[in-house]
Amino acid sequence: MQRHITGLIAAAAALGMAGTLTACGGTGSDDVTLKLVAADYGDSAANSSQKYWDELAGAYEKDHPGVKVDVDVYNWNVVDAKVKKLVDSGHAPDMAQIGAYSDYAAAGKLYPVGKLLNVPTQADFLPQLSEAGQVNSVQYGMPFAASTRxxxxxxxxxxxxxxxxxxxxxxxxxxxxxxxxxxxxxxxxxxxxxxxxxxxxxxxxxxxxxxxxxxxxxxxxxxxxxxxxxxxxxxxxxxxxxxxxxxxxxxxxxxxxxxxxxxxxxxxxxxxxxxxxxxxxxxxxxxxxxxxxxxxxxxTMGVADWMMAFKQNGHAKETGDFLNYVYSERNVLDFSREYDLLPVTSSASETMSSAAEDKKLWPFLKSLGDSELFPVGNTxxxxxxxxxxxxxxxxxxxxxxxxxxxxxxxxxxxxxxxxx
The missing domain is CATH 3.40.190.10 (Periplasmic binding protein-like II)
Known part of the structure; x- marks a missing residue:
């Protein structure tokens, strides 16, 4: 959220590996590696978002043989530029979790959310965040984390x-x-x-x-x-x-x-x-x-950061399945609680609004309903x-x-x- 704190910068050597097909475990060319570039919400190696994503990807891979999720996490000061460099060089990642999406949507580079997520997952996004993720009435941006002031x-x-x-x-x-x-x-x-x-x-x-x-x-x-x-x-x-x-x-x-x-x-x-x-x-x-x-x-002002999926590598089915997992209530709550952020889904918000452990976030959660976001849908x-x-x-x-x-x-x- 353009208020971002310094975290771990992942090795740049992985930049050229976006969206490649690999032989995971030697089972053949049908195996897929999904590439995700994400922003860091942590302030040290101990709570870097790299740790969160590695654990999440590992848990997903155990139940989805043949799919590997490779995540690079970068400081907020550079992550947008890292993604732009990959896209401009023809090596777009399958997914990017960054600060804005609309320029890529306008250029025709993103999957519409409706081609990725199942109906319950897409319907679970908070309405004002879903609307903010639209360009020309089609949702391309998936809210990932939110906050208010x-x-x-x-x-x-x-x-x-x-x-x-x-x-x-x-x-x-x-x-x-x-x-x-x-x-x-x-x-x-x-x-x-x-x-x-x-x-x-x-x-x-x-x-x-x-x-x-x-x-x-x-x-x-x-x-x-x-x-x-x-x-x-x-x-x-x-x-x-x-x-x-x-x-x-x-x-x-x-x-x-x-x-x-x-x-x-x-x-x-x-x-x-x-x-x-x-x-x-x-x-x-x-x-x-x-x-x-x-x-x-x-x-008050609300802020959302965005997840998007690029079409270049053709991994719509695998990407959508992984994102359905990312946006499960448990995973949304885990991320929000780790970094004192607000959930972007109705189910997680309802749970947080009644959980005593989240009491310190209630005033922010309450203000999210009448908050206004940056005009991110304007390219x-x-x-x-x-x-x-x-x-x-x-x-x-x-x-x-x-x-x-x-x-x-x-x-x-x-x-x-x-x-x-």
Missing amino acids: LLFYNKKLFKDAGLTPPTTWAELAADASALKAKGVKIPYALPLGREEAQAETMIWMLSGGAGYTDDVGSYTLDSKQNITTFDWLRDDLVDKGLTGPTAPAKLNRADAFAAFAKGEVGMLNGHPTLMQMAAAKGVDYGTVRLPGPSGPAKS SWASVSEGIKQEIGSAVSPHGSPAAVLGRLQSEATAAESAE
Whole structure:
């Protein structure tokens, strides 16, 4: 989810092996090796996603003689580029679990989900995630992991300053001002650095009552609401010195999370992974819905990462059978619990919502129902997102103009959309 943490990078020597037929156990040419390239959600070798996939593939292979599943896991910073390199060189993997799918779908390189999964498995995806996986009303992207964003706050710092969690923008600014007066280094962390600026931007746009697109999916970056939102961020937070010593345009999400885990941040928007980081450092935190102009925001940002299956190697039957296994309730729950993520299926979500062991994830799970996702079904989203990463931080810089920056981004988005 473009918030991703560093993990184990698998050996690049396997790149050229995508989708080859092998003689597993010497039984002949009918044996198939499925190639999967996946992203790493772990932060060390001990909890690398490579370990998860190796165990899952091993269990599957025991019950499916003649099929081998070969998985390479890469850091989120490089996995999209690794897949692109394979596809561009004519060696597409059978499956890729990465951040976006629509460009490959638009190029005709992916199997429709209906040609892979059985009906119960496909119907089990959460409806808003299934819809986000569609291009021209056909689902090509299978959601793999999801998360939502809530406002995290440091309970000790709030208690020391006599504060309660904010429900409005005015209260957030007042709390940040009080924290600054108490010597808190970063009263509110506003990471608009390129690592995940597109996420923090969308969180605030939703908070202000708008977003990236309108009801029919056309970009509306420079809407009146969005300009008002960034005017407020510039005037009421940044210009008043409430976002810490690092300019928002230079602050990356990973650095903001690390500072929160050190007890240096009063408030920031975060996803479930931050819970692990804060708990590991002994930081007592709370979470609340994102504040809006006059009360809690009506919706928050949701994020989904995607699984897709490439047509090049012709392994639709074997790939579909393996993916039916991947998306069983047990396996979806195991992965979600391992990395503090939200399930992408209704069956696993229902189990998690009533399991005491998952109580810490309930607030995020509850907010998933009314969350909004990036417009990943727009094949222009990759270029639009890149533009946001590069430019949005300047909107809240000293003498920055949100109207000018958002207007420029809108022009670029409109041009990209027209080229689809």
